[in-house]
Amino acid sequence: xxxxxxxxxAGIATPALAIVLFTAAVRLLTHPxxxxxxxxxxxxxxxxxxxxELTDRYGKDQVKLREKTLELYRENGTPLFAGCLxxxxxxPFFMLVYRLVTTPNPLLxxxxxxxxxxxxxxxxxxxxxxxxxxxxxLAVVAFATSRWQAAVAARSGxxxxxxxxxxxLLPFGTVxxxxxxPLAAGIYLAVxxxxxxxxRAFLHRAIQLPPRAGSSARTRRT
Numbered sequence: 001x002x003x004x005x006x007x008x009x010a011g012i013a014t015p016a017l018a019i020v021l022f023t024a025a026v027r028l029l030t031h032p033x034x035x036x037x038x039x040x041x042x043x044x045x046x047x048x049x050x051x052x053e054l055t056d057r058y059g060k061d062q063v064k065l066r067e068k069t070l071e072l073y074r075e076n077g078t079p080l081f082a083g084c085l086x087x088x089x090x091x092p093f094f095m096l097v098y099r100l101v102t103t104p105n106p107l108l109x110x111x112x113x114x115x116x117x118x119x120x121x122x123x124x125x126x127x128x129x130x131x132x133x134x135x136x137x138l139a140v141v142a143f144a145t146s147r148w149q150a151a152v153a154a155r156s157g158x159x160x161x162x163x164x165x166x167x168x169l170l171p172f173g174t175v176x177x178x179x180x181x182p183l184a185a186g187i188y189l190a191v192x193x194x195x196x197x198x199x200r201a202f203l204h205r206a207i208q209l210p211p212r213a214g215s216s217a218r219t220r221r222t
Contacts, residue, residue, distance in 0.1 A: 005105070006106050006108065010105075010106045015108070018110075020191050023188050023195070033089055037086055097184075101118065112187065113130050114127070114130070118182050120181070121183075135175050148197065149171075171193070177189060
């Protein structure tokens, strides 16, 4: 199966470009979920004034604060976990890519700047310049993604989740993954994370929610 899939992808374009095109196809398939995720983020940001009121009132009782926050989200039909959907849907595709780049097939016969797509960096230390360029790109995208996540969380106005600082470090995990997996997987990660960052920036500008009115009074009655 993976040999046939690798042959098919390699037949579309050069192997490295085939990985880029495959990643783009996956992201286009999940674009509707990304739109829903951004819409949910903006809806939560619109509730920020009411969340701050709840925080002022119940800040010393975190359990009560979370209950009231969830109640407010439910009343306004604001999804809590829409932001996780794109990542969850992409997980099977990443597993497919993982099997594809760890099973001998024609796709891995290709190269990127002279480095074989099936080459590993960790433990071999070969083709270091190519891998360092990949790591640098992943680190830049991870830094921008982490800053973006922090800004979105601040706009939401809600209580910070446990280990919020650790969560902001998760995007940098792509660098570690690329260091131990074949170069082909690193290309998939680089294209996918860059796409995610640019897509979310575009959607946050493109999606506009209607203004809400009369919400503060309802919060004060809570």
